[in-house]
Structure formats: structure tokens, C-alpha cells
Amino acid sequence: MPYLLNAWYVAALSSEVTTQAPFARTLLDQPVVLYRDASGEAVALDDRCPHRFAPLSRGQVVDGALACPYHGLRFGSDGHCMFNPHGDGRVPAHARTRCYPTRERYGAVWFWPGDPERAQTAPLPAFDFLDPLHNFTSENYLPTRANYQLSADNLLDLSHFQYLHAGTLGSDEMARSTVRAAVDGDTVSVHREATGEHLQPMLMRAFNLAHGTRADRQLDVRWMPPGLLSIAVAVCESGVPELTRVSLSAHWLTPESVASTHYFFAFGLPRDMGEQGAELVRQAARNLIAPFRDEDLPMLEAQQRTIGERDFWSLRPAMLPIDAGAVHARRIMQRLIAEEQRQAEEERGSPQRKAAHAACE
Amino acid sequence: MPYLLNAWYVAALSSEVTTQAPFARTLLDQPVVLYRDASGEAVALDDRCPHRFAPLSRGQVVDGALACPYHGLRFGSDGHCMFNPHGDGRVPAHARTRCYPTRERYGAVWFWPGDPERAQTAPLPAFDFLDPLHNFTSENYLPTRANYQLSADNLLDLSHFQYLHAGTLGSDEMARSTVRAAVDGDTVSVHREATGEHLQPMLMRAFNLAHGTRADRQLDVRWMPPGLLSIAVAVCESGVPELTRVSLSAHWLTPESVASTHYFFAFGLPRDMGEQGAELVRQAARNLIAPFRDEDLPMLEAQQRTIGERDFWSLRPAMLPIDAGAVHARRIMQRLIAEEQRQAEEERGSPQRKAAHAACE
Amino acid sequence: MPYLLNAWYVAALSSEVTTQAPFARTLLDQPVVLYRDASGEAVALDDRCPHRFAPLSRGQVVDGALACPYHGLRFGSDGHCMFNPHGDGRVPAHARTRCYPTRERYGAVWFWPGDPERAQTAPLPAFDFLDPLHNFTSENYLPTRANYQLSADNLLDLSHFQYLHAGTLGSDEMARSTVRAAVDGDTVSVHREATGEHLQPMLMRAFNLAHGTRADRQLDVRWMPPGLLSIAVAVCESGVPELTRVSLSAHWLTPESVASTHYFFAFGLPRDMGEQGAELVRQAARNLIAPFRDEDLPMLEAQQRTIGERDFWSLRPAMLPIDAGAVHARRIMQRLIAEEQRQAEEERGSPQRKAAHAACE
Structure with a gap:
């Protein structure tokens, strides 16, 4: 059975996510890297550099950005590459890794594996x-x-x-x-x-x-x-x-x-x-x-x-x-999973199909 | 190649099967639990509680019955649930785990993974x-x-x-x-x-x-x-x-x-x-x-x-x-395996199809 | 993606291949045994006795031949069984294991996993x-x-x-x-x-x-x-x-x-x-x-x-x-792999199809 994607899940305890060292955890089969950016906000990205697929969790947080351990590309908290140390330093347009909406509450970092737009209006459950x-x-x-x-x-x-x-x-x-x-x-x-x-x-x-x-x-x-x-x-x-x-x-x-x-x-x-x-x-x-x-x-x-x-x-x-x-x-x-699957199929078939997963607020 | 099912196999040495602790062994790909009932007879059941699929081999032998370690259901040597400690204590009709015919001889416990009826007339090989x-x-x-x-x-x-x-x-x-x-x-x-x-x-x-x-x-x-x-x-x-x-x-x-x-x-x-x-x-x-x-x-x-x-x-x-x-x-x-497969197919097709494996003598 | 077969690969460092003990290494998914024959030439054979599939690498080099550890059949450096110690000693015609062309140079033993005939004219790359x-x-x-x-x-x-x-x-x-x-x-x-x-x-x-x-x-x-x-x-x-x-x-x-x-x-x-x-x-x-x-x-x-x-x-x-x-x-x-695959398919379709892999120089 597939997972329910449009839902808040706990990704980590707040104490596990730091500004110093990125942290790797597989969530719903997906390797995810967690860290805190310069403002202390918890960030969840796919743990895979879009260049050569090195795990970003082996890298370092440099000035609030996550630096790839292999060739030094750096990624912002929206998953976009913001720094290329090589050659003329240009950054290819699609050099980005997937970013997941996060919230922090109740001593935990929550993440949303589904459509980022829906996360914006979905409340965290109350504890x-x-x-x-x-x-x-x-x-x-x-x-x-x-x-x-x-x-x-x-x-x-x-x-x-x-x-x-x-x-x-x-x-x-x-x-x-x-x-x-x-x-x-x-x-x-x-x-x-x-x-x-x-x-x-x-x-x-x-x-x-x-x-x-x-x-x-x-x-x-x-x-x-x-x-x-x-x-x-x-x-x-x-x-x-x-x-x-x-x-x-x-x-x-x-x-x-x-x-x-x-x-x-x-x-x-x-x-x-x-x-x-x-x-x-x-x-x-x-x-x-x-x-x-x-x-x-x-x-x-x-x-x-x-x-x-x-x-x-x-x-x-x-x-x-x-x-x-x-x-x-x-x-x-x-x-809920059946409904979500059916809805996803309808969206794939519709002309106003949304580019879910492509944008991160 | 499938296994020959209508045959006696050794499941365990007699010394491995006791009245105190159930014993787990995988036989022909099937997890089986072995123990002795109140009369000392060796019992072989599927090692899977029919309720929530806990391994019965982690349970205890209580008054000659096998008690599930998770919710305490107890099973007799025919594999049928005979005791439900919860609520009104009723036992659902299909709460049973598969039971295998056994024999004990030559210092070994033998079991029959095929049709239980055929086991009744099949002699153990002589040693x-x-x-x-x-x-x-x-x-x-x-x-x-x-x-x-x-x-x-x-x-x-x-x-x-x-x-x-x-x-x-x-x-x-x-x-x-x-x-x-x-x-x-x-x-x-x-x-x-x-x-x-x-x-x-x-x-x-x-x-x-x-x-x-x-x-x-x-x-x-x-x-x-x-x-x-x-x-x-x-x-x-x-x-x-x-x-x-x-x-x-x-x-x-x-x-x-x-x-x-x-x-x-x-x-x-x-x-x-x-x-x-x-x-x-x-x-x-x-x-x-x-x-x-x-x-x-x-x-x-x-x-x-x-x-x-x-x-x-x-x-x-x-x-x-x-x-x-x-x-x-x-x-x-x-x-022998080809014959058994062919016969099993014929029985599946026949109206007098026997409910093999459903009953245990 | 399949491997490129018609190419020289390093199988081992020269120092790894001896006259005393055969040496097992998996190369391009294939278990291979390496040893030196009586003349000191490096030999590479499929690491599988054609009789009962025992790994020849567990055997011994006897008089420059590789003896199977299970029943003592011996194989020459062309992969053919040359000695059967049992009964009348006759050797079945197809009792042979695949032999790979080898070269030794630059401190390494090279092997050719593809068509042996092409190996003969293919130069080793220069180092x-x-x-x-x-x-x-x-x-x-x-x-x-x-x-x-x-x-x-x-x-x-x-x-x-x-x-x-x-x-x-x-x-x-x-x-x-x-x-x-x-x-x-x-x-x-x-x-x-x-x-x-x-x-x-x-x-x-x-x-x-x-x-x-x-x-x-x-x-x-x-x-x-x-x-x-x-x-x-x-x-x-x-x-x-x-x-x-x-x-x-x-x-x-x-x-x-x-x-x-x-x-x-x-x-x-x-x-x-x-x-x-x-x-x-x-x-x-x-x-x-x-x-x-x-x-x-x-x-x-x-x-x-x-x-x-x-x-x-x-x-x-x-x-x-x-x-x-x-x-x-x-x-x-x-x-190169696509070309090789296409060529292999053409050869399979052609009447002059070569019995590649069947002969070893």
C-alpha cells in the first residue's frame, strides 16, 4: 500500500536537528537530510546532490547553506543551488534538490511529503x-x-x-x-x-x-x-x-x-x-x-x-x-490513501495539472 | 521446483521438542512451532497466531495448550483457538492455525506437510x-x-x-x-x-x-x-x-x-x-x-x-x-513432485475437491 | 546496462596469481578462478566444475592442472577436463569449464571476457x-x-x-x-x-x-x-x-x-x-x-x-x-556497448554464426 503523502509526519525530535551537522534520515522510503539554516529554522531536503548524487548529509552547513561534500556546491533552504565554486561559478537552472515543507512544534520537526501548496493550509494536529x-x-x-x-x-x-x-x-x-x-x-x-x-x-x-x-x-x-x-x-x-x-x-x-x-x-x-x-x-x-x-x-x-x-x-x-x-x-x-491516489490520477489527467513537488514555499 | 508435500519429513530430533518451551523451525519455507501437549505428544502448528500473526513459538505452553505471547489466545494441539481471555471470551470460528500431522519414532519427530488425510495411511519409512x-x-x-x-x-x-x-x-x-x-x-x-x-x-x-x-x-x-x-x-x-x-x-x-x-x-x-x-x-x-x-x-x-x-x-x-x-x-x-502437482490441479478442478489442509485429524 | 565484453580488463595484480593456490575473483558478475600453469602462465577459468559445480578455486594445482576439490577431476589451462580418477577414467566430451584469454603485462594479469578470437588481435592498451x-x-x-x-x-x-x-x-x-x-x-x-x-x-x-x-x-x-x-x-x-x-x-x-x-x-x-x-x-x-x-x-x-x-x-x-x-x-x-549488442544480435541471426565462447585458443 502506498503512503499517505498529504499529511504531517514527525521527521525528527527537535533536539536531533542542529545548525552544526546535517542529519540523515529515511522518511517514507526517501533519504532526507535535516539541518537548521542561519535563522535556526529546520530544513528538510532530499539527501541527494542533483549533480552527482552525493548524500548532502555528509556535507557541512556553511553560512546557513548546505555544502555538498563531493564538489562543494551549496544549497539554500529552498533546495536551490546557490553557489558553484568551479569555473565561472554559473549555477545550472535545474540544480536543485527537493525541499519539503517543515514545521516545528511539540518538541518535534514535522515534514510534509506531499503537495507543498496543501501544506500551507493544513494545520498541525494538536498535542x-x-x-x-x-x-x-x-x-x-x-x-x-x-x-x-x-x-x-x-x-x-x-x-x-x-x-x-x-x-x-x-x-x-x-x-x-x-x-x-x-x-x-x-x-x-x-x-x-x-x-x-x-x-x-x-x-x-x-x-x-x-x-x-x-x-x-x-x-x-x-x-x-x-x-x-x-x-x-x-x-x-x-x-x-x-x-x-x-x-x-x-x-x-x-x-x-x-x-x-x-x-x-x-x-x-x-x-x-x-x-x-x-x-x-x-x-x-x-x-x-x-x-x-x-x-x-x-x-x-x-x-x-x-x-x-x-x-x-x-x-x-x-x-x-x-x-x-x-x-x-x-x-x-x-x-484516505485511495482518495489521494484517485485525486493524483485525476490531476495527472487534467490540463490544469499542478506542478506538485516542483515548488517549495 | 516445488516441494513434495505428501511425505513424511523429520521436523526435529525428539530431544529438541519439550513440554516446557515451544520451539520454532522453518520447514519447507513454512515457519512451524513444535511443542508437546499435556500427554507428551509432539505437536506441529504454523508458527503464526491467526489473530495478529505473532509467532506462537514466543509464547508458553499452558496446561498443554499453546498461549500466544501477544494477547494470550490459547491453541489446542489441533490448531483451534480454545481460549480467549478478553471480553466475553467468545472464540471466533476461524481462529485457528494450521496443524500438521506428526509421528514420533527413531528419536525424531516427523511431520507431514501435505494432505492430512493421506498421512493417516502413509507408513513412516523403516529405520x-x-x-x-x-x-x-x-x-x-x-x-x-x-x-x-x-x-x-x-x-x-x-x-x-x-x-x-x-x-x-x-x-x-x-x-x-x-x-x-x-x-x-x-x-x-x-x-x-x-x-x-x-x-x-x-x-x-x-x-x-x-x-x-x-x-x-x-x-x-x-x-x-x-x-x-x-x-x-x-x-x-x-x-x-x-x-x-x-x-x-x-x-x-x-x-x-x-x-x-x-x-x-x-x-x-x-x-x-x-x-x-x-x-x-x-x-x-x-x-x-x-x-x-x-x-x-x-x-x-x-x-x-x-x-x-x-x-x-x-x-x-x-x-x-x-x-x-x-x-x-x-x-x-x-x-513424484510432477505427479503431486498434476493431482493437486485435478482436485482443484473437480467438484468433489477435498478441503485439504483444512482439517487435522 | 550490460558490460562491454570484447575488451581487456585487469583480472588481478600479477602478484595475486600463483602456481601454488588457485585464486577466486568475480569479474563482470562471473566467478573466475586464476592460477598459473606448469609454465608459469596465468590461467583464467570459470570457477565452476562442470560436473557438480564445485568452485575450482577451492581445489589444488596438481602438475600444472587444476584439481576439483570435490571429486578430483582435473582441468587443463584450456578448461578441458584431462583426468577423471574414477572407474575407467573416461572423460565425458563436454566436461570442460570456460577458459578466458589472458595476457600478463604492467604488473597485472589481463583477461578478455568476450569472443576469444577477437582477443588474439586486440592489443593491450599501453602503459x-x-x-x-x-x-x-x-x-x-x-x-x-x-x-x-x-x-x-x-x-x-x-x-x-x-x-x-x-x-x-x-x-x-x-x-x-x-x-x-x-x-x-x-x-x-x-x-x-x-x-x-x-x-x-x-x-x-x-x-x-x-x-x-x-x-x-x-x-x-x-x-x-x-x-x-x-x-x-x-x-x-x-x-x-x-x-x-x-x-x-x-x-x-x-x-x-x-x-x-x-x-x-x-x-x-x-x-x-x-x-x-x-x-x-x-x-x-x-x-x-x-x-x-x-x-x-x-x-x-x-x-x-x-x-x-x-x-x-x-x-x-x-x-x-x-x-x-x-x-x-x-x-x-x-x-561501444550498444554496437557490441547489435553485432551480437546480428551474429545470432546469421548462418555463419560463430561459436563464440566455445573455443579457447
Whole structure:
């Protein structure tokens, strides 16, 4: 299945993109180079010099321009060659590399692989709890050798907690919890609640529950195309909802290839929680890397190996009620991609065909 | 060339399959999970949960059932899901993974990748010298990065002894020995005898010959489809046949893929030989692993690399009289596979088409 | 693009080919075995026994013949089986492996992958400065994971000196130097000169220039099909041409595969220069391996990864004046290969079709 192109994807954490050294990352099968120009703006270009196809990510940022490591051509943040050090220094008209629209927000650099014009009016999805003005935040990154939709399935159906994460996130009560999936436009939400849970020590500490206390837990997962999720966890001492504590996290899935995914995740809590909030956010990032990396990733990668290059649906998966949210999300992606493909075909056939990808604002 | 499906293949040594931990092995390109159920019976299932395609081999055996590591569905030894821990616990009708008929005998677990109904009446091939009731036995296993028919060629033409195994199994006299190949139904046999041999020290010790003694040696190789061989070696002091000593071995070749093979081999000698027999069998397994692993395997793997994905016959091999047995075996396989393919096509076309693979006894 | 077959390629440095041990190298996608026969002549055969496809390079040279490691068949330097140790010893008529015409000169073994008859009248290209009778010479070899034409591009356009080799071969003045490309028949030459250069210490020492001296440098690159280059570098104290010192090198590019190249290079200086010449030649080989291996190779390999299996021209490279030589060379190869393909097709259609490849002189 092709990718959805007219959409915002996370290309990198903000901390990964610097003014000093360009940074290479393959996004939707495309080698991309990321750096910051003289004004500190994040730039995303095809990582390929148009002259001899050297990777620009091996070059240097010189005066805010990206210099090719092979023959020293320099490119501006619009992808156009702006300096040729050889001979009379003339720059051939088509010496440019593709430039992708970017935005920077929520601690991440976002990029738009589709038609640049549409990017101008397309808003970034909202992750307000990650706005650093009002929140403590903490981010992390895990490359995953699995299709991004397998990662979304995993996050949309947390019934695996008790099996994959029995020692950290799971509980017997969670396995029997009630689940409700809903669709609103292109957004999928899954609500799950478990009562009277015996939480694992890691969670008891995180939510500041006394040893032996039973807990009530609510999990709210929200998914938006192309693979942007947030998870809200609300925990209280069983039957004492007035003392509910909340954890908020974002999970951003960007395809590297059809069989590998850049998995970015971030936690945020309001600054008015003071030092306790800052500590909880640090703790979350520190504590959750282990189950994500050591329990989820190996499973996702094993699924990917089993599925191989086959279409997921062609394998005729057995469906359970717990899959409702994940299935909604897959169907929405299928529809959006089909619409985009159809539209692209119509544009190719039309006389007013737009030169998409040719211009970069 | 496709595989022969309606045949017994060795899936694993009995010692590899346990009640505690499921065991993954790719057989004829198919990932298979092997374990023992509550009664100790060996079970072979497709290593793929029908729900989300997690490998069941990463799960656990719980009360004799195989539990998926991702969401905890449990499967019985017939491959049907028998327990769903989520929600109302209902099990979708088609939640099952393919189950393969198995047998256990001769220290090995055998499986049948074809039509389960035919397995019921198909006898296992006989390797009586490996019946542990009456024999001391010893088994071993070598994964080989070469097509299983290259391994069969190797075992059916022992004229390579003097070249690949000059320091262990070969002799100058063996190179000049007489060879006779015969076909009986689908069984190929190759008889070879050498007289007045100077055996290498390893064999002198194994057959208890005094230093300097010359030996007469007879080698009898028997091949049966799909790649089940036995080799009988009879050695005596030259001209003293009444003191002949015999070594018996089985060689079972199971394709992992078209370019790799599970090579199982086993030795057996009658229990009425007493401790001497037990010691000879242990010695054989210990001594022969080195030439098999260090001399045969690198050659088979080099042949495989040279041949690549091309058909063996398309390379028009130069034929020598020593190849007669191996050529018979290849032709029998070709005929059996062609017959099976034709039959499968007829069944696909027929109204009484059987739902092969759908049911497991 | 297919390879040019009717051409001399370097198969190995002379020192790599011995009478003792056969030597395996893949040339133009073909596994080839190289050894010396009883008379010391270099022999190049397909590295594949025609019997069971064992690699002959794992065998031994016995009495000047190449013995297969699997069953002991022996092959003469014409590729014909000349000894079968089994049974009655008869040799099947078509038991032969392909033999390639070879020549030995300039410290290298050359081979001809095309029609053997044409090899007989095709002269080796001249690299007189490598004739060991009159020159000190020094050779080296670097396997490169990039297409051979990317290597040729690199050698034909030395404007990369200032970017890839800023610390060794480059200078600011070189970046601004004048360049002139010319074509004479199938030979391309590129002349480049820079004046008043501040050379890097390595070159100052090599050309024996006093610290602080400015230099004038002329670079003359000559390219011949299929990828045979020489580079002459002439350096003098700026404005003092009577004291010009010269470095001569050969660069031979042989495709291993479409994406990898055997890169052989050699230096030569006249024996009448005495010990100084010998020392300069040794120094050149010693000093240049580092920039070639650590600066050029990673760039070529990065280009190859970026280009992948796509045709170079299909990526529509932006052209600069500095590319003129490289573009000429690519066009000549394109024309020669197209001519050869057309001719081969005509011959296949003609009744007097020659049995090319079937005979070896």
C-alpha cells in the first residue's frame, strides 16, 4: 500500500536537528537530510546532490547553506543551488534538490511529503499537553523494524498489557476490562477501564499509590492519520475518583519504509504541577523505554517478519472485539490513501495539472 | 521446483521438542512451532497466531495448550483457538492455525506437510536399527545452507571420500573402487566396495583394526523420497570376511528453504553388542560431526552459491558413472513432485475437491 | 546496462596469481578462478566444475592442472577436463569449464571476457611507464562497492580534490583552476592547471618543494574503454617550469558487479632516476592509499547507495562544465556497448554464426 503523502509526519525530535551537522534520515522510503539554516529554522531536503548524487548529509552547513561534500556546491533552504565554486561559478537552472515543507512544534520537526501548496493550509494536529510554554515535556525515539500500522494496532489495543507487559503495565483486571471504540471523522478513540486493579510496583510508584492499594484505571487512546496517537491514563485509589492522577503521552509513527518505523514518543504535564510534574514526566520517559523497547518492539518486529511483504488483510486475521479501534484506523488510512491516489490520477489527467513537488514555499 | 508435500519429513530430533518451551523451525519455507501437549505428544502448528500473526513459538505452553505471547489466545494441539481471555471470551470460528500431522519414532519427530488425510495411511519409512528398544542410538543435527538434493547427491556418491575426506574417511583404494547403482520402486541403492584399503587412523580405531592392517570395505547407501537415507558400512581385515564389523547410520534431509536444509543424522547398533556397541555409537556421532561440518558442509554451501537460484539441470552438469545413484534419486523426486502437482490441479478442478489442509485429524 | 565484453580488463595484480593456490575473483558478475600453469602462465577459468559445480578455486594445482576439490577431476589451462580418477577414467566430451584469454603485462594479469578470437588481435592498451624493464613500479588494489563508471567519473573530474581531499591533494587554487576536456577516437583526456598553489604538506614532500613555496600544478587524465586511466601530475615551483617533477599513475577499473568494482592502481618512474625514483614510487603507493580508501571510496559507495539500481541518466544529473570528460567517457561506453549488442544480435541471426565462447585458443 502506498503512503499517505498529504499529511504531517514527525521527521525528527527537535533536539536531533542542529545548525552544526546535517542529519540523515529515511522518511517514507526517501533519504532526507535535516539541518537548521542561519535563522535556526529546520530544513528538510532530499539527501541527494542533483549533480552527482552525493548524500548532502555528509556535507557541512556553511553560512546557513548546505555544502555538498563531493564538489562543494551549496544549497539554500529552498533546495536551490546557490553557489558553484568551479569555473565561472554559473549555477545550472535545474540544480536543485527537493525541499519539503517543515514545521516545528511539540518538541518535534514535522515534514510534509506531499503537495507543498496543501501544506500551507493544513494545520498541525494538536498535542497541547506538549506545548513547552505550559508543560514539562520529555521525548524519546525508538527505531522499529515493523510497519507503522502494526505499531498503531499495538497502541490502539492495550489489551496486550497483561501479556506483553505483565511485569510492568499489566494486571489481571485489565485483561477483563471493558473496551469501547468510537470514530469521529478521521479520529478513532478507544476507552478502556479496569476497576480494583492490583497494579505492578512501577505503576504504584508512578501514581503514588500506597502498597497494597487497589486502583481504578482508565485508558483513553486517540488516533489520527497518518499515525499520530495520544494516550491518557487516569488512575485513582479504587473508588476514590477525586484523587485521580493523569499521565499524558503522544506516540508519533513515521514510516521509514514499508517494514520499518520511526517511533517518537513524548510525555507532558502542566508546569503548574511544579517539581512533582517535572519529575513525573522524567520518570515516565525513563520507565517506559524498557517495556517499549524490550517487549513491544520484539513483538512488532516478529509480526513483521511473519507477515513479510504480504498485505495484512490478505492473511485474513481472526477478529476480536478488542480490535475494533485498530480496524477503524486501518480502514480510515485505506480510504484516505485511495482518495489521494484517485485525486493524483485525476490531476495527472487534467490540463490544469499542478506542478506538485516542483515548488517549495 | 516445488516441494513434495505428501511425505513424511523429520521436523526435529525428539530431544529438541519439550513440554516446557515451544520451539520454532522453518520447514519447507513454512515457519512451524513444535511443542508437546499435556500427554507428551509432539505437536506441529504454523508458527503464526491467526489473530495478529505473532509467532506462537514466543509464547508458553499452558496446561498443554499453546498461549500466544501477544494477547494470550490459547491453541489446542489441533490448531483451534480454545481460549480467549478478553471480553466475553467468545472464540471466533476461524481462529485457528494450521496443524500438521506428526509421528514420533527413531528419536525424531516427523511431520507431514501435505494432505492430512493421506498421512493417516502413509507408513513412516523403516529405520529399524534406530529403534531404541533394541538398539543403542545417537543423533545429531547440522543446519546446511544448501538445497537438500545437493546433500542427497553427496551421500549417494561417496566417491568424494578420497577428495573431501582424505584425512578421515578416504583412501586411494576407495577412489578406484567399483560402484553399482540400482532402483527398486522409489528406492535407490548404491553399492561400493574397496579391497586392500589403507584406512585412516580414525577408521582403524573405529573398526578395531591393528596398525598396518589392510581392510576390505563395503558401503551400501539407500535413498528413499523425499530425502531419507541410510548408509551401512561393513569393514573387515582384508580377506577375513568372517570378522566383518558394521556401522549403520541414517541421514534425513528436510528442506528449510530451497537453499537450506535441516540435516539430521543418527547411528544405531544392537543392544546385544553390550557396552562396546554403546561406545561405538557414541564414537560415531562424535567422530563424524567434524568431517560432515568442516568438509561436506562448506562444499555443499559453495555448490549452492555457485548454482544460486538456477535449476540444477539447466546448468547441464557433465555426468560420470559415479553419479548414477544421485541421478536416479533426482529423477524420482522430479516424477513424484510432477505427479503431486498434476493431482493437486485435478482436485482443484473437480467438484468433489477435498478441503485439504483444512482439517487435522 | 550490460558490460562491454570484447575488451581487456585487469583480472588481478600479477602478484595475486600463483602456481601454488588457485585464486577466486568475480569479474563482470562471473566467478573466475586464476592460477598459473606448469609454465608459469596465468590461467583464467570459470570457477565452476562442470560436473557438480564445485568452485575450482577451492581445489589444488596438481602438475600444472587444476584439481576439483570435490571429486578430483582435473582441468587443463584450456578448461578441458584431462583426468577423471574414477572407474575407467573416461572423460565425458563436454566436461570442460570456460577458459578466458589472458595476457600478463604492467604488473597485472589481463583477461578478455568476450569472443576469444577477437582477443588474439586486440592489443593491450599501453602503459609504458609501468614496463618494469625500464621503470620502478608499485601497485595496489582497493575493492569498491560502487559501479565502475562512478569511479571513472571520480578520476576524470579532479575538481573534487579541494572538497574530498582538502587535507592531502586539494588547494584553494585547484578549485579555481582551468579545465579542458578533449576526445580523440575512444580516448578522453582532461587537462587541468592551477598556478601559485599552496600545496598540502604531503604533496610538498612528495615533489620536494621547500616549505612556503608556491607551486604550479598540471594534471593530465587519460581515459580509455572500458575503464583504463592514467594520470600524469606535473609540479614545479611556481614560475620555474624547468624544474618540473612528474608523477605517473595508472587506474584500472574492472566491474565485479554492476554495483562493485575492482580498483587497481599503479605508479611508475624511470629506472634512470635511480634510488630517488624507486623511493618516490614506493611513497606514492604508500601515501595515496589513505585518501583513496578513506575519502574517495566512502563517497563512491554513498553515491552507489543513493543511485541504487537506477540508471544514472534517468536521475537527470545537473551538469557542470567540470563534468565534460566524465560525460564523454560515459557516452563512449554507451556507444561501444550498444554496437557490441547489435553485432551480437546480428551474429545470432546469421548462418555463419560463430561459436563464440566455445573455443579457447
